[in-house]
Amino acid sequence: MxxxxxxxxxxxxGIMRWSQAVARRFEELGGTLLLETRVREIAIENGRATGVVIEDASGASRKIAAGKVVSNIPIQDAFRVADKGAFPGDWADRMEGLYGxxxxxxxxxxxxxxxxxxxxxxxxxxxxxxxxxxxxxxxxxxxxxxxxxxxxxxxxxxxxxxxxxxxxxxxxxxxxxxxxxxxxxxxxxxxxxxxxxxxxxxxxxxxxxxxxxGVAKSKTQAGTLKAPVEAPGVAGLYFAGDTVKGYGVAMDCAVAAGLICASRITGKDYGVA
CATH class of the missing domain: 3.30.70 (Alpha-Beta Plaits)
Structure with missing residues (x-):
């Protein structure tokens, strides 16, 4: 006890105020938020992420080219939109088997x-x-x-x-x-x-x-056994969210993973390594 x-x-x-505040800050910093839009594919060419293929509400698809792609899809589900064969085989199998x-x-x-x-x-x-x-x-x-x-x-x-x-x-x-x-x-x-x-x-x-x-804290999954923020085998692809390496649980872990991811991309120190 x-x-x-x-x-x-x-x-x-209400909890939606949190999401709305994050979205508002994202747009203030110059980001473009696409609503009613699905990511159909993380494009990978020659071992490098080159963008994402999206589908809007009308069903139309297009590719958004990007030199760096950050995915917060739960790591177990990432291979639904990213070619599993582009990653080290044993690692990809283990990521798919993680449980929450x-x-x-x-x-x-x-x-x-x-x-x-x-x-x-x-x-x-x-x-x-x-x-x-x-x-x-x-x-x-x-x-x-x-x-x-x-x-x-x-x-x-x-x-x-x-x-x-x-x-x-x-x-x-x-x-x-x-x-x-x-x-x-x-x-x-x-x-x-x-x-x-x-x-x-x-x-x-x-x-x-x-x-x-997304990932339960067990002996076979905790800490460094979770996915790293930098995708192995695919340059320019990063993972964020509570299913990758961070600290704490749930929202705490997601925020920490996001800061680690941002640090790796920008080279700046955000206080979380």
Whole structure:
């Protein structure tokens, strides 16, 4: 069991504000954003990336020539648009075999706080919320916090918002029956830990995902075992996103990988190596 002083927060106005801010800054710096457009191919000629072939909403295709191409497609899926034969064979096979993990991310609207006051403004974690004997590959841990104690605007007066997160495997995340069972078991656990919790619930949501993080942090995948930002065997092709070498998980990893990628392309030091 542990407590964290600074739980995660929410983007004011909703998560799309984050994407909109990034897009706005990209355009301010001179970038052109193409919407309703698919990348059909990363063009590779003689061991070098030469651009991308795109398809717009009308179905028309054209090539955009470029001396450098940055792809944030999950590395396992990159070979759908890039010729796998252009990369070292063993490396490409290993990248295709990387797996991610999913999650259950409960939201609880509470009419009162039944947990100890010392837990109101910290993040809490328990490593044994659902035992693997309930049908899971591993014991399921969970982290949670009372978000409205950090940001009162998250809940109306006299009410509280509790958010939580529990990782599961990709296969488990796709199993609707197992996920429904997990939701019940999470409430059972919280009732045992905090007597009266069940009655304190006004409403509950249980969003689930089978691909929360592109590459799970396992012994065979973590750290330098992930894809490098510079594509082996293909000059001028770079990878970014949370499925390549970075630091942290999810968004933290994606940002770190982006900074590493930018540093390799521009030669500037962005503080992440």
């Amino acid at each position: 542990w407590w964290a002083r600074w739980p995660s927060g929410f983007t004011t106005g 993990y999913g999650s259950i991310a409960p939201y609880f609207g509470l009419n009162k706080l039944v947990m100890p006051e010392r837990e109101w403004k910290v993040g809490v974690k328990d490593t044994y919320v659902i035992p693997k004997e309930e049908g899971f590959e591993y014991d399921v841990y969970m982290c949670w916090n009372i978000q409205s104690q950090i940001d009162p605007s998250c809940a109306p007066g006299g009410r509280h918002l509790m958010t939580a997160y529990a990782p599961v495997t990709e296969k488990e995340g796709k199993d609707k029956t197992l996920m429904a069972k997990a939701c019940r078991l999470i409430i059972d656990y919280l009732e045992r830990r905090y007597p009266g919790f069940r009655k304190s619930i006004d409403w509950a949501l249980f969003p689930t995902a089978w691909k929360l993080e």
